[in-house]
Amino acid sequence: MLGIIGGTSLLFSTLPALKKETVATPFGEAELLCGDIVMLMRHQYGRPPHRINYRANLAAMAISGVDHIVAFGSSGSLKKEIPPGTTLIPTDYVSMADIPSIHDHAIEHVRPELSRALAEKLAAVVPEARLGGVYVQTRGPRIETVTEVAALAQIADVVGMTVASEATLACELDMEFAALCTIDNYANGLGAEVLTFEHILSISKAHSRRTEEVLGAIIREMG
Secondary structure, eight states, rough: EEEEEEOOGGGGGGOOEEEEEEEEEEEEEEEEESSSSEEEEEGGGGGGGOOHHHHHHHHHHHHTTOOOOEEEEEEEHHHHHHTHHHHHOSSEEESSSOOOOOOTTHHHOOOOOOOOOHHHHHHHHHHTTTEEEEEEOOOOOSSSOOOHHHHHHHTSSSSEHHHHHHHHHHHTTEEEEEEEEEEEEEEESSSSOOOOOHHHHHHHHTHHHHHHHHHHHHHHHHH
């Protein structure tokens, strides 16, 4: 079953008609939207990135029968050649934040790479998407400083606050995972504008129709 994780980029989009369900997990409860697919809005209950219960969220999706996930992620570009408006499917990630684990009681090997097969299938559904690149996760909720952005650009292409945690847990729970990053802005210091959360929201709102179309295509072709 297809699972969709949504965040800021889906805030202004019309979502499919699904039944709201609360799923109990060993890590707490998570609210899902269930039907032929399963959707999870990661900022439910108004939680900022560093307060999301990732373990409950991903465990709830696994309990509900999800075996492959597409996660929408509002991201900032760390490279001038990746302008706002681009859609990027990363094939690896790095994290500057604590990464949650289902297997925190034992030493386990977790595949560090995203599922390339699923990423390639997603690229076929969204042909204008750019396949490849590294996503770096910061803790949030504050926006990265100009100096941090310069340092992160040496090791990654886009920056966000959620996807590396979700990718790790999906791998631990044997769910294929691919992220669809909507590049909503240049990271702090790369663009002319002063980067604020309100600016990021305005970009998401401006592209809401396109995001709806992409979401619909993914559900039709991968659900």
